[in-house]
Amino acid sequence: MSITNRFFFRSLSVAVLGAALAGPGLAAPHRGGEASLARGAVPDTTPQQRYQTAIREAGGGLKISLQECRALHAPQRKECESQARARYQADMAKAQAILRGDPHAGPVNVVGGPIRSTETVYQVKP
Numbered sequence: 333m334s335i336t337n338r339f340f341f342r343s344l345s346v347a348v349l350g351a352a353l354a355g356p357g358l359a360a361p362h363r364g365g366e367a368s369l370a371r372g373a374v375p376d377t378t379p380q381q382r383y384q385t386a387i388r389e390a391g392g393g394l395k396i397s398l399q400e401c402r403a404l405h406a407p408q409r410k411e412c413e414s415q416a417r418a419r420y421q422a423d424m425a426k427a428q429a430i431l432r433g434d435p436h437a438g439p440v441n442v443v444g445g446p447i448r449s450t451e452t453v454y455q456v457k458p
């Protein structure tokens with residue numbers, strides 16, 4: 333067998349092996365993402381669902397706040413981390429109130445007003 337034939341067969345076997353390992357993942361889209369999006373489009377109706385959403389938001393908020401705190405200098409960082417953890421504890425207390433069915437417990441961390449537009453418009457001046 334010549335060197336050219338060996339190279340051809342090795343290349344072919346690598347291509348076939350790669351296609352076999354890729355399997356149906358390339359042919360079909362990931363279904364978990366679609367299910368998550370579909371679930372997110374449905375409003376929470378039970379206290380348990382609202383509680384789960386609230387603790388996810390509280391944990392996500394803590395994670396983002398701590399990342400932002402790490403960009404600060406040491407004296408400011410300690411204060412920032414302390415405030416972030418205090419906010420997390422307050423958010424978790426609100427989540428517990430939601431689970432208990434407290435009618436006055438609203439969503440956690442409501443910031444800003446309603447969304448006015450999802451389209452960004454740029455004014456180009458001549």
